Amino acid sequence: MGILISYEIMRRRKIKGKEIVKKKIIFSIVGARPHFVKAAPFLEEMEYSTYQVFTIHTGQHYDKNMSDIFFKELNLPKPDINLGIGSGTHAFQTSAVMQKVEELIFEYKPEAVVVYGDTNTTLGGALASSKLYVPTIHIEAGVRCFNQKYPEEINRKIIDHVSNFLICPSKIAVDNLKKEGLTNGVEFIGDFMYDSFLKAQKISDLCKFDLKKYGVKQDEFILSTMHREKTTNSPKILNEILCSIGNLPITTLLPMHPRTMASLQNSGYSIKNFKNLKIINPVSYLEMMSLLKNCKLVMTDSGGLEKEAYWQGKPCITLMEETTWIETIDAGWNVLVGLNIIKIEKAISNFVKKDLEEIGARPAYYGSAGAAKRFVKYMGWT
Numbered sequence: 098m099g100i101l102i103s104y105e106i107m108r109r110r111k112i113k114g115k116e117i118v119k120k121k122i123i124f125s126i127v128g129a130r131p132h133f134v135k136a137a138p139f140l141e142e143m144e145y146s147t148y149q150v151f152t153i154h155t156g157q158h159y160d161k162n163m164s165d166i167f168f169k170e171l172n173l174p175k176p177d178i179n180l181g182i183g184s185g186t187h188a189f190q191t192s193a194v195m196q197k198v199e200e201l202i203f204e205y206k207p208e209a210v211v212v213y214g215d216t217n218t219t220l221g222g223a224l225a226s227s228k229l230y231v232p233t234i235h236i237e238a239g240v241r242c243f244n245q246k247y248p249e250e251i252n253r254k255i256i257d258h259v260s261n262f263l264i265c266p267s268k269i270a271v272d273n274l275k276k277e278g279l280t281n282g283v284e285f286i287g288d289f290m291y292d293s294f295l296k297a298q299k300i301s302d303l304c305k306f307d308l309k310k311y312g313v314k315q316d317e318f319i320l321s322t323m324h325r326e327k328t329t330n331s332p333k334i335l336n337e338i339l340c341s342i343g344n345l346p347i348t349t350l351l352p353m354h355p356r357t358m359a360s361l362q363n364s365g366y367s368i369k370n371f372k373n374l375k376i377i378n379p380v381s382y383l384e385m386m387s388l389l390k391n392c393k394l395v396m397t398d399s400g401g402l403e404k405e406a407y408w409q410g411k412p413c414i415t416l417m418e419e420t421t422w423i424e425t426i427d428a429g430w431n432v433l434v435g436l437n438i439i440k441i442e443k444a445i446s447n448f449v450k451k452d453l454e455e456i457g458a459r460p461a462y463y464g465s466a467g468a469a470k471r472f473v474k475y476m477g478w479t
């Protein structure tokens with residue numbers, strides 16, 4: 098594990114010709130795709146702060162199209178260190194992150210540690226820092242789906258109960274924490290992903306991704322992702338779902354997560370035999386946002402994409418029995434179908450027929466733009 102830049106260089110940074118002396122260090126721990134999207138607006142806000150953000154990439158996601166491309170597109174500074182932890186069991190990933198982050202805390206003595214979301218990277222980082230009494234800040238706190246069969250739900254609960262500052266994306270998240278007895282350090286700030294989403298709206302238009310390369314037409318395809326452990330642990334059902342959506346009259350475009358690909362291939366299922374289903378490699382953030390803008394509807398088990406569909410005004414079919422983003426269901430823009438083929442087909446047919454105006458309003462449940470700015474001000478890091 099090598100430190101990439103020296104401490105002195107790190108403390109003195111020239112930003113747009115101006116030398117800024119960074120007096121204190123804050124760790125920002127990322128490792129998987131959703132973290133990069135949440136961290137981007139925070140890092141941008143911190144550019145002129147006298148606090149130096151030291152980015153630790155755990156390496157939980159390591160493929161170029163799962164990591165590097167996100168840094169490039171989101172204009173994120175290169176991580177100060179990459180721990181190279183990679184794939185493995187839950188215990189392996191979590192404990193490896195803990196051990197390595199602990200070493201870095203001893204070395205750099207950060208003022209605070211910021212973690213994002215609900216992954217094993219988040220859990221390992223939060224446990225390491227809170228056990229060393231370093232103020233631990235959880236971005237996207239209070240989010241619950243109330244089903245511990247999702248490993249992320251276990252992570253969310255533990256992270257919130259060991260963190261000192263619980264930065265909530267919604268009012269429901271604040272209420273969830275209250276029900277668990279957590280009120281100290283709880284703040285409704287809004288969703289950091291919304292800032293990245295708004296930025297991507299502007300840039301993805303300029304990038305002009307060509308739908309033709311995927312053989313899909315504007316407003317005539319379903320954009321789908323599937324990667325949850327609960328989904329990939331059932332390759333037989335997953336294969337049946339793919340066969341079924343592959344036979345629908347509307348095309349589905351599915352950028353496939355490596356976990357999903359591996360699950361199907363390891364069980365001997367071919368991924369080539371689906372008629373109206375186009376399976377492609379994972380796409381970059383901007384390309385995803387562009388596909389989202391152009392699709393008819395979304396079908397996913399990704400929490401992030403559920404919210405992005407809501408912001409974009411695209412109906413969403415969620416392939417889970419629970420969601421952390423219950424507000425999108427209440428507003429009528431999202432429907433829970435689990436891995437049930439009949440429910441999936443019914444939901445697709447309902448949404449395809451519907452006029453979007455019939456669905457109704459999309460209240461700003463996840464706050465207004467500028468969550469990262471409000472957060473930095475709240476922490477006094479300006």
Ligand code: UD1
Nearest residue numbers: 129130157158159160163184185216217218248249355356
């Ligand atoms: C993780 C998070 C999940 C988040 C998701 C975003 C946990 C428990 N889960 O799930 O909350 O929504 O990231 O994608 O932390 N793999 C590659 N290349 C990569 C990354 C992963 O091939 O760059 C494959 C490996 O086979 C790996 C598998 O995907 O074993 C699963 O990766 P992992 O990081 O364990 O979990 P995700 O499914 O990505």
